[in-house]
Amino acid sequence: MKKIPNSEKLRGGYYTPFGIAQFLAAWGVKSSGDTILEPSCGDGNVALEVALRCRALGARRPRLSAFELIPEEAAVARARLQQHGIPGEGVQSAEFFSVAERLLKGGTKFDLVVGNPPFVRYQDFPEEQRQLSFGLMRQLGLNPSRLANAWLPFLAVSSALVSEKGRLGMVIPAELFQVGYAAELRRFLARVRVLRRPRSVGR
Numbered sequence: 001m002k003k004i005p006n007s008e009k010l011r012g013g014y015y016t017p018f019g020i021a022q023f024l025a026a027w028g029v030k031s032s033g034d035t036i037l038e039p040s041c042g043d044g045n046v047a048l049e050v051a052l053r054c055r056a057l058g059a060r061r062p063r064l065s066a067f068e069l070i071p072e073e074a075a076v077a078r079a080r081l082q083q084h085g086i087p088g089e090g091v092q093s094a095e096f097f098s099v100a101e102r103l104l105k106g107g108t109k110f111d112l113v114v115g116n117p118p119f120v121r122y123q124d125f126p127e128e129q130r131q132l133s134f135g136l137m138r139q140l141g142l143n144p145s146r147l148a149n150a151w152l153p154f155l156a157v158s159s160a161l162v163s164e165k166g167r168l169g170m171v172i173p174a175e176l177f178q179v180g181y182a183a184e185l186r187r188f189l190a191r192v193r194v195l196r197r198p199r200s201v202g203r
Contacts, residue, residue, distance in 0.1 A: 016045045016116040016171055024114050025049035028169045032059035034111040039096040039158055041066040044077030046115050051086045064090040065110075067099055097132040100157045104136065109163035116171040117154030125150050133157065142188060145181040149173075156185055 016024075024046055029036070032054055041047045047066045054062035068074035071093040078088030122130070133153035134144045140160055144153060155170055162168050176182050 015042050018045065018049075020171060021045040021049040024169045024171075025053040028112045028114050028167050029053040029057065030111070030167075032057040033063065035063045035109075035163075036065065036112045036114065037110040037158070037161060038064070038066040038115040039100070039113070039154055040115055040117055041068045041074070041077050041091060042116070043073050044080045044091065047077055047091060048080050048084065048086075050112075050114060051081055051090075052084065055086065061087055062090065066091045067094045067096050069093070069095055095129060096154070097129055097136060097157065100136060100161065101132065103161055104139070104157075108161065109166065110161055111163055111166045112169065113158045113162050113166070114169040115158075117151040117158075119173070120150035122146055122148055136160075140188070142184055147179075147181040152182060152185060156188065159189060 029050055034054065036050055036054075038047050038050070044066075047064060051062040051064055054064070066077065068077060068091065074091055074093035078091045081088040081091065129150075133150075136157050137144045137153050140156060142156055151172055155172055155176075158170065159168055176186065
C-alpha cells in the first residue's frame, strides 16, 4: 500500500543545505545595493546567507523581499535574521503567486531571484495556487501541463521577475533537462537567457 505523504512532503518542505545556501549567496549577490527576491524562503536558510553576503559587501539594510506561505516558518526566518542584527521586515508570510501577479503588473524586477522552490506534485498542489500560477505562466506564453510539479511554475514566474542584467539562482531537479513537461520551459529560459550549464550541486 502506498504511504500517505506527510504534511512536509505535501507542501514541498525540502530545505536548502547550508553549503548550497552559501554558494547561492556568494554567486548571486554582486553588490550591497542588489534588490533580491526569494519566492519561498522556508525557515530562512537562503535568506540569511543572502542577507549576510549583502552586509559583508557594505549594506546596512539588505534590499531583500522574501515570502513564505507558512506563517510559522516566516516567523522563524525573520527571527534568524534578527539574531544576526539584520532587520526582518523583508520576510513576509504570503502566497508567492499572488505577490508575483502584483509585481508583474507593476513591472517590478530584481537583480537576483534566488531560492529553493517547493516540490509538490500536481495532484497535491492546492487548486487556488495552481490556477493562479498556471494563469501567470500562460501570460508568459507558456502552456503548463497537468503533469507539472510546483517547482516548474515557481521557476517560470521567478524568471520573469529578473532584471535584464540580473541573475536567477534556484535549486531545481535535474528533470528540468530531462522530462517532457519541462521542455517548453527549457526553451523559454533559453530565450530569456537565464538558462546556463549548472555549476553547482543539483538535486
